[in-house]
Amino acid sequence: MITKTAQELAIPVGVTLDRFIMHSQSAFPYATGELSQLLRDIALAGKIINREINRAGLVDIAGGNGTENVQGENQQKLDIVANIRFIRALKNGGEVCAILSEEDEDIIHTGNNHGKYVVAMDPLDGSSNIDVNVSIGTVFSIYRRVSPINEPATKEDFLQGGRKQIAAGYILYGSSTMLVYSTGDGVNGFTYDHSLGEFILSHKNICCPTNGSIYSINEGHYNSYPEFVKHYIGTCKEKSLSARYIGSLVGDFHRNLLKGGIYLYPSTKKDPKGKLRLLYECYPLAFIAEKSGGKASDGFGPILDIVPSSFHQRSPIYLGSAAMVEKAIGS
Numbered sequence: 001m002i003t004k005t006a007q008e009l010a011i012p013v014g015v016t017l018d019r020f021i022m023h024s025q026s027a028f029p030y031a032t033g034e035l036s037q038l039l040r041d042i043a044l045a046g047k048i049i050n051r052e053i054n055r056a057g058l059v060d061i062a063g064g065n066g067t068e069n070v071q072g073e074n075q076q077k078l079d080i081v082a083n084i085r086f087i088r089a090l091k092n093g094g095e096v097c098a099i100l101s102e103e104d105e106d107i108i109h110t111g112n113n114h115g116k117y118v119v120a121m122d123p124l125d126g127s128s129n130i131d132v133n134v135s136i137g138t139v140f141s142i143y144r145r146v147s148p149i150n151e152p153a154t155k156e157d158f159l160q161g162g163r164k165q166i167a168a169g170y171i172l173y174g175s176s177t178m179l180v181y182s183t184g185d186g187v188n189g190f191t192y193d194h195s196l197g198e199f200i201l202s203h204k205n206i207c208c209p210t211n212g213s214i215y216s217i218n219e220g221h222y223n224s225y226p227e228f229v230k231h232y233i234g235t236c237k238e239k240s241l242s243a244r245y246i247g248s249l250v251g252d253f254h255r256n257l258l259k260g261g262i263y264l265y266p267s268t269k270k271d272p273k274g275k276l277r278l279l280y281e282c283y284p285l286a287f288i289a290e291k292s293g294g295k296a297s298d299g300f301g302p303i304l305d306i307v308p309s310s311f312h313q314r315s316p317i318y319l320g321s322a323a324m325v326e327k328a329i330g331s
């Protein structure tokens with residue numbers, strides 16, 4: 001039973017993440033605190049990765065690792081460091097029984113079979129931007145497991161579908177480091193205060209503007225986009241909208257979430273199913289988009305309604321301000 005949503009509770013801007021989580025948990029009288037602990041574990045991993053990223057130019061952790069991940073993409077050293085840090089934090093936290101990561105082909109069993117939750121994550125997205133000091137991010141998605149407790153997690157725990165996410169969010173390592181997440185009742189953003197070592201509530205109840213003046217797409221692939229996307233890009237130019245594309249999903253999404261805009265990664269000849277991964281890139285950001293009043297579509301219907309069939313499957317995505325997404329997909 002929910003007595004009052006977290007948004008209705010009078011939680012002032014400026015409180016720490018810990019206090020916010022505590023307050024929000026008190027809205028659920030039967031909550032056991034395990035999800036709260038899991039969110040704290042993610043925040044802790046985010047702080048550690050933030051530290052590693054800030055040191056990237058000083059120590060030998062920038063650049064390529066000379067290896068490839070399960071998608072055949074070059075791994076950066078920081079990709080691997082972030083993966084290890086997240087897995088360690090979630091293992092030590094004890095609430096998560098298994099993890100799906102962009103960096104690993106199969107699910108990772110944490111050994112905590114009593115844990116009620118599974119996490120799908122991209123530990124460090126936009127990693128081609130690491131070496132050049134451009135924003136990068138972590139994306140995560142949390143489910144309550146469907147497999148029996150005290151037994152190893154199964155693939156069904158991760159293939160429940162986007163509507164079954166109980167929480168999702170991202171950490172943006174940008175000009176400041178921010179954690180943005182939702183447990184279903186609104187979206188809140190926390191800025192990391194280095195001097196305190198704490199995430200502080202800075203963006204309460206984020207609402208994505210219904211419309212905006214920014215479109216974000218890699219126009220280098222223009223020739224291989226579907227006709228409806230070419231047409232939409234044309235309408236953006238006619239209206240002199242601003243083209244803004246970092247090539248770092250979390251950064252592009254975050255900007256559009258706050259200012260109003262659309263992010264598009266359609267199917268291309270090279271990636272006929274789109275480039276972005278459904279379970280740990282599209283679903284969590286679609287969850288945040290919807291919970292903040294925005295939309296996320298694969299061009300046919302809501303991203304969150306896609307029935308997943310494999311861990312690393314991809315999807316086209318049209319994401320952000322509701323009116324812009326509707327216009328782009330022609331609905």
Ligand code: AHM
Binds near residue numbers: 122127218248250275
């Ligand atoms: P990654 O998971 O290998 O980092 O790739 C995902 C990234 C997104 O952050 C970004 O929006 C997109 O790939 C950029 O792709 P492109 O260079 O094709 O525009």
Ligand code: MG
Binds near residue numbers: 122124126
């Ligand atoms: Mg990624």
